[in-house]
Amino acid sequence: MATHLSREDFVRMDEKDILAGCRERFRLPEDIIYLDGNSLGAAPIAIMPTVARTIEQEWSRDLVRSWTAHGWIELPLDVGAAIARFVGARPEDVMVADSTTVNLFRLVCLALAIQKNRRVILVERDNFPADNYVAQGVAELLGGRVEIRAAAGDRLAADVDGDVALVLASQVDFRTGRMLDMSAVTRAVHEQGALILWDLSHSAGVVPIALEADDVDFAVGCGYKYLNGGPGAPSYLYVQRRWQDVARPPFFGWLGHASPFALEPQWQPAAGIRRMLGGTPPILSLVALKAALAAFDDVDLRAVRAKSLSLTSHFIDLVDERCARYGVRVVTPREDERRGSQVSVAFEHAYPAMQALIARGVIGDFRAPDLMRFGFAPLYVRYTDVWDVVAILDEVLSSRAWDRPEFLRRQYVT
Amino acid sequence: MATHLSREDFVRMDEKDILAGCRERFRLPEDIIYLDGNSLGAAPIAIMPTVARTIEQEWSRDLVRSWTAHGWIELPLDVGAAIARFVGARPEDVMVADSTTVNLFRLVCLALAIQKNRRVILVERDNFPADNYVAQGVAELLGGRVEIRAAAGDRLAADVDGDVALVLASQVDFRTGRMLDMSAVTRAVHEQGALILWDLSHSAGVVPIALEADDVDFAVGCGYKYLNGGPGAPSYLYVQRRWQDVARPPFFGWLGHASPFALEPQWQPAAGIRRMLGGTPPILSLVALKAALAAFDDVDLRAVRAKSLSLTSHFIDLVDERCARYGVRVVTPREDERRGSQVSVAFEHAYPAMQALIARGVIGDFRAPDLMRFGFAPLYVRYTDVWDVVAILDEVLSSRAWDRPEFLRRQYVT
Numbered sequence: 103m104a105t106h107l108s109r110e111d112f113v114r115m116d117e118k119d120i121l122a123g124c125r126e127r128f129r130l131p132e133d134i135i136y137l138d139g140n141s142l143g144a145a146p147i148a149i150m151p152t153v154a155r156t157i158e159q160e161w162s163r164d165l166v167r168s169w170t171a172h173g174w175i176e177l178p179l180d181v182g183a184a185i186a187r188f189v190g191a192r193p194e195d196v197m198v199a200d201s202t203t204v205n206l207f208r209l210v211c212l213a214l215a216i217q218k219n220r221r222v223i224l225v226e227r228d229n230f231p232a233d234n235y236v237a238q239g240v241a242e243l244l245g246g247r248v249e250i251r252a253a254a255g256d257r258l259a260a261d262v263d264g265d266v267a268l269v270l271a272s273q274v275d276f277r278t279g280r281m282l283d284m285s286a287v288t289r290a291v292h293e294q295g296a297l298i299l300w301d302l303s304h305s306a307g308v309v310p311i312a313l314e315a316d317d318v319d320f321a322v323g324c325g326y327k328y329l330n331g332g333p334g335a336p337s338y339l340y341v342q343r344r345w346q347d348v349a350r351p352p353f354f355g356w357l358g359h360a361s362p363f364a365l366e367p368q369w370q371p372a373a374g375i376r377r378m379l380g381g382t383p384p385i386l387s388l389v390a391l392k393a394a395l396a397a398f399d400d401v402d403l404r405a406v407r408a409k410s411l412s413l414t415s416h417f418i419d420l421v422d423e424r425c426a427r428y429g430v431r432v433v434t435p436r437e438d439e440r441r442g443s444q445v446s447v448a449f450e451h452a453y454p455a456m457q458a459l460i461a462r463g464v465i466g467d468f469r470a471p472d473l474m475r476f477g478f479a480p481l482y483v484r485y486t487d488v489w490d491v492v493a494i495l496d497e498v499l500s501s502r503a504w505d506r507p508e509f510l511r512r513q514y515v516t
Numbered sequence: 517m518a519t520h521l522s523r524e525d526f527v528r529m530d531e532k533d534i535l536a537g538c539r540e541r542f543r544l545p546e547d548i549i550y551l552d553g554n555s556l557g558a559a560p561i562a563i564m565p566t567v568a569r570t571i572e573q574e575w576s577r578d579l580v581r582s583w584t585a586h587g588w589i590e591l592p593l594d595v596g597a598a599i600a601r602f603v604g605a606r607p608e609d610v611m612v613a614d615s616t617t618v619n620l621f622r623l624v625c626l627a628l629a630i631q632k633n634r635r636v637i638l639v640e641r642d643n644f645p646a647d648n649y650v651a652q653g654v655a656e657l658l659g660g661r662v663e664i665r666a667a668a669g670d671r672l673a674a675d676v677d678g679d680v681a682l683v684l685a686s687q688v689d690f691r692t693g694r695m696l697d698m699s700a701v702t703r704a705v706h707e708q709g710a711l712i713l714w715d716l717s718h719s720a721g722v723v724p725i726a727l728e729a730d731d732v733d734f735a736v737g738c739g740y741k742y743l744n745g746g747p748g749a750p751s752y753l754y755v756q757r758r759w760q761d762v763a764r765p766p767f768f769g770w771l772g773h774a775s776p777f778a779l780e781p782q783w784q785p786a787a788g789i790r791r792m793l794g795g796t797p798p799i800l801s802l803v804a805l806k807a808a809l810a811a812f813d814d815v816d817l818r819a820v821r822a823k824s825l826s827l828t829s830h831f832i833d834l835v836d837e838r839c840a841r842y843g844v845r846v847v848t849p850r851e852d853e854r855r856g857s858q859v860s861v862a863f864e865h866a867y868p869a870m871q872a873l874i875a876r877g878v879i880g881d882f883r884a885p886d887l888m889r890f891g892f893a894p895l896y897v898r899y900t901d902v903w904d905v906v907a908i909l910d911e912v913l914s915s916r917a918w919d920r921p922e923f924l925r926r927q928y929v930t
């Protein structure tokens with residue numbers, strides 16, 4: 103589809119953008135267009151003073167008393183409550199601690215403890231591999247009690263049967279940006295008596311999520327993509343209230359004890375989401391995540407989604423119009439309801455082409471075998487960025503700027 | 517034993533102390549004597565500029581490229597290598613990630629995977645409860661395959677038999693400061709064909725540890741006590757080289773994959789300690805820990821141990837001399853080879869007495885039912901602190917300053 107738009111039109115879109123002012127909440131280099139917030143979000147300006155206060159005024163001055171005096175001990179639940187609005191949950195159903203890997207492990211084990219008479223974990227075949235590794239680890243640890251099956255994302259609902267204990271899936275596919283219908287898939291899974299665990303890492307902060315309304319059983323997500331919590335920011339975890347008190351997590355964490363400070367010899371679970379807590383949480387990383395979330399405080403998440411859809415659809419249109427002739431192909435769904443906040447473009451020379459873009463200050467990333475990924479974080483990506491990136495991509499492709507030896511040396515990408 | 521020493525003698529000890537200059541590496545309030553570094557270490561000055569550089573120059577400017585450009589991706593192993601000297605290990609046998617709880621879980625499961633024909637975990641009865649909770653959680657998760665037995669610390673070696681797969685113990689007791697003979701206990705455990713997992717949380721940084729020379733199988737420890745890595749700093753984990761490649765950890769972490777960036781569908785373990793890695797690590801907390809360790813860079817750990825023993829033995833002598841008459845009793849072993857770097861004092865009114873000390877600027881802590889704990893971190897605790905704290909304790913006890921309603925209200929302590 104030809105857009106017949108000019109850069110001037112994109113300048114005007116920025117002028118009318120009600121979220122335009124949010125960009126000032128981030129520290130971004132002037133000479134970079136950053137379209138990799140789906141991997142590591144940009145740095146919110148509020149993080150530095152928050153971390154400095156935690157180190158210099160709390161830890162340095164009040165020392166061990168800070169655990170209570172500055173509320174450190176409650177941060178896993180406080181930050182969980184702050185994440186609740188992004189995932190459509192009650193504040194008391196979310197906690198933050200540990201990595202996504204550890205939280206997936208917790209929830210897979212919890213689900214199997216609830217589903218005593220079923221032994222299959224059905225994973226999305228193209229799910230982020232790290233998620234499926236966790237399921238493989240649980241299966242090996244529990245021996246013959248667990249079997250793993252895989253199904254394509256659009257086959258998940260159809261492939262659930264009476265043997266399936268748990269379905270493990272991502273709302274937004276990390277490769278293609280394809281979004282599943284969480285409500286419909288969850289309903290289909292429940293109809294077969296199975297439970298579902300959604301990974302929201304590529305969706306929280308940019309797409310609508312309604313865990314409570316959709317009756318989702320479990321969810322996890324990372325804090326460092328669209329939530330901008332910083333590299334390796336702690337992960338969040340959601341447990342539907344009906345499952346909170348019926349089983350015990352695999353880690354009997356001291357913070358999840360009913361009386362964590364009584365130092366009793368036997369672990370007894372706390373009530374509610376609190377029992378999912380583990381060991382002493384990393385406070386510097388937690389306060390950073392909390393400060394990052396504040397960048398959304400006065401922001402209507404529907405406006406974020408609207409801008410995300412507008413950015414990505416304009417990007418798709420411009421790539422079609424200007425770059426299709428070079429053999430690139432947008433693989434991200436064009437229907438709004440099936441698209442997250444990234445656009446992936448297939449190209450035979452995707453790896454060196456992305457290197458050439460990076461050399462020109464456009465940061466996206468590469469995913470094997472042939473995808474260039476571009477993530478659009480509506481709080482700091484501008485409409486003019488969309489125009490400029492496609493113009494630079496056009497230049498890279500038309501001049502075959504990617505065809506240089508230094509761009510062909512594969513390094514690992516995150 | 518009467519010491520017949522005066523405060524002047526302690527002033528002279530500080531003057532002669534070769535570690536005295538290390539105190540400047542920490543940010544400590546002027547009006548506080550901090551003897552709770554066994555719970556949360558004081559804040560090294562180097563942490564703030566390090567974290568600021570990570571946020572402002574690395575994350576903010578180089579964004580996602582920092583994973584490789586600034587070596588973030590290798591930090592779990594780099595910081596592990598930096599911890600190796602504190603625990604007497606080869607640099608390649610230690611990694612840092614996640615909480616102590618999660619690392620204990622990893623190693624208990626790994627040990628059980630190695631010891632296929634044994635089912636008992638023998639835990640130290642008075643071990644830090646959080647450690648034993650982890651063992652209880654593993655036992656529940658694995659069902660009838662695992663049984664937990666408990667033994668007193670000095671009975672551990674005697675109570676190991678041919679059913680025991682793993683012994684779980686702390687080198688230094690968190691309540692009393694009693695230190696076990698790691699070499700002898702490890703040898704006795706091995707003679708019965710069992711493996712041992714030591715928790716070094718209360719010993720690394722203050723007492724000699726020789727994991728490699730003592731042929732220890734597994735160890736964990738936290739980063740936030742005597743290592744000063746900050747509240748909830750990541751935990752370290754040691755696996756003896758002979759066990760690194762013979763079994764698989766419970767978490768199949770993407771960073772522990774043989775090819776973490778290949779995004780293969782099946783998890784394949786990396787070689788060596790790397791396979792123990794889990795998910796994306798919390799970089800801000802990791803760089804803080806790394807900066808904290810640098811406070812020890814030019815420090816001979818034997819000098820640290822010598823000063824620790826001197827501080828604690830003077831403290832014990834002064835408490836005996838000046839405070840025994842009030843009914844307080846030192847419960848920490850007086851023999852150097854059985855003492856860590858804390859002194860615990862039993863007193864009927866320990867809780868309000870500690871509150872009265874805190875009100876006077878002396879920060880120690882309380883452990884139920886009747887212990888006042890005083891931790892001595894040789895890098896920043898002075899000899900005059902020892903004198904002054906005992907003088908203040910004497911005043912608190914002689915004036916019954918603890919007998920005030922506001923000191924009796926129990927709050928939780930960490």
